[in-house]
Amino acid sequence: MINQEHLFITGFMGAGKTTVGKLLSEQLKIPVIDTDLYIERIKNKKVSEIFQEDGEAKFRDLETESLQEICKQNQAIITTGGGIILREQNRQLMKQQGKVIFLYCDIEETTRRLAKDNSRPLFNADLEENKKRFEARLPLYREADYVIDTTSKTVEQIVEEIVSCLE
Numbered sequence: 586m587i588n589q590e591h592l593f594i595t596g597f598m599g600a601g602k603t604t605v606g607k608l609l610s611e612q613l614k615i616p617v618i619d620t621d622l623y624i625e626r627i628k629n630k631k632v633s634e635i636f637q638e639d640g641e642a643k644f645r646d647l648e649t650e651s652l653q654e655i656c657k658q659n660q661a662i663i664t665t666g667g668g669i670i671l672r673e674q675n676r677q678l679m680k681q682q683g684k685v686i687f688l689y690c691d692i693e694e695t696t697r698r699l700a701k702d703n704s705r706p707l708f709n710a711d712l713e714e715n716k717k718r719f720e721a722r723l724p725l726y727r728e729a730d731y732v733i734d735t736t737s738k739t740v741e742q743i744v745e746e747i748v749s750c751l752e
């Protein structure tokens with residue numbers, strides 16, 4: 586990474602944003618901040634508890650506020666929650682503040698990756714429901730500066746690809 590811009594990692598649930606961000610951070614020696622973990626720390630509640638107790642709208646407000654706060658900090662790799670692209674305000678901020686990398690992953694593969702995971706309130710065990718949500722969001726994810734297909738790649742390969750597209 587040549588300049589001081591932030592690096593935003595976007596993509597659907599299970600695309601590997603949080604996992605890839607950690608390894609990318611080690612390789613580029615740039616700190617990583619995950620928006621979900623940031624929210625959990627400030628609210629002292631799990632994302633799933635916020636959804637359950639306060640509702641999705643409240644979570645989305647917290648997500649936007651957190652993104653705005655994180656953007657004011659020093660250069661970071663910012664791994665986002667899958668729904669961050671839903672608000673135009675968030676998409677604009679990310680575009681202004683750095684480079685956006687969309688981690689694409691086949692919906693069948695994400696469904697396999699998250700089969701035993703119950704930490705994501707909007708992830709549906711029903712493949713058709715997930716597909717609908719995924720396809721509705723795709724045009725918004727595609728507004729990114731770079732698109733990386735992660736479907737049959739290891740985390741190491743994905744990081745390597747990100748590094749080379751930033752050079």
Ligand SMILES: Nc1ncnc2c1ncn2[C@@H]1O[C@H](COP(=O)(O)OP(=O)(O)O)[C@@H](O)[C@H]1O
Nearest residue numbers: 597598599600601602603604605698738739740
């Ligand atoms: N490239 C990959 N190949 C296989 N499994 C992966 C890959 N990237 C992430 N995973 C696994 O998928 C699950 C979701 O990863 P996570 O990083 O939490 O995704 P996200 O933050 O995009 O929702 C985790 O169990 C993680 O270990």
Ligand SMILES: O=C(O)C1=C[C@@H](OP(=O)(O)O)[C@@H](O)[C@H](O)C1
Nearest residue numbers: 597598599666667668705706707
């Ligand atoms: O796609 C979404 O709407 C969400 C994705 C989650 O993050 P991950 O993409 O890291 O799973 C988390 O922010 C919340 O459960 C909502």
Ligand SMILES: [Mg+2]
Nearest residue numbers: 602603665666
């Ligand atoms: Mg994540």
